[in-house]
Amino acid sequence: MAGQEEEAGGALFVLPADLVARGQGLFAANDPDVRRELASATKKIRNRAGWHIATTREDTRTLRIRRDGTAWLPTLHLVELVSIVDSGVSIPVSRLSYDVAQDDDETVDGQIHGRTWSTTPGAVVATFRHGFSAVPADLETLCLQMASRALTARTGVVREQTLSASIVNSATAPGVAGGNVILENEQATVDAYAIARY
Structure with a gap:
C-alpha cells in the first residue's frame, strides 16, 4: 500500500488507488481531489512528526x-x-x-x-x-482516514439528510466538519514517530 508516487515533499504515504478501494465506490480514481487530499494528509503527518518518516x-x-x-x-x-x-x-x-x-x-x-x-x-x-523503507501501517491507516474525512465532507457540512439517508461527518468543533486534519485522538499515532524539538 505504501505510496511510491512522488510529491514535492516525497512519496505519498498511500496511493490514490488504495483510497479508492477503501472507499468502496465513494471516491473516483480520476478525481483530482483524491490525490490532493492524500498529499495534504501525508504533509500534515510529516510536519507534525518533524521529518519525512518514509521512504528511505x-x-x-x-x-x-x-x-x-x-x-x-x-x-x-x-x-x-x-x-x-x-x-x-x-x-x-x-x-x-x-x-x-x-x-x-x-x-x-x-x-x-x-x-x-x-x-x-x-x-x-x-x-x-x-527513513523507514515502507510507510508504517498505522500511518497508512491514518492517512486514509484523514483523506476520507476530507473527501466525504468537501463542503464543510457536518450533517446531511434526505428522506432516505442521513450522513454525519466527523467534527472538530460544534458545526465544523473534521476535514483533512489530525484529530486529537489521532495525534498519539503521529507523535510515536515525532523527533524531539530542541
Missing part, C-alpha cells in the same frame, strides 16, 4: 548542536551516516559514535557523539540516509 532517502542537512554538545540528526530511523563536515573540515564517520537502525521497525534518536562540535550556526553539515 538521502538528505544533507545543517545540524543543530544541543547544549550538551551533541550533534543531532533530524530522524528516528538512521540507515547510514554518509559524511559530516564541521567548519569546512570533513570528519571521518568511523571516529564518531551513533546508532544505526538494525531493522525496519527500530527507531534510533539521531544523536552523534565523539567530538566537540563547532557552536557556530550552520557550521556542522551532515549527509545521511534515513
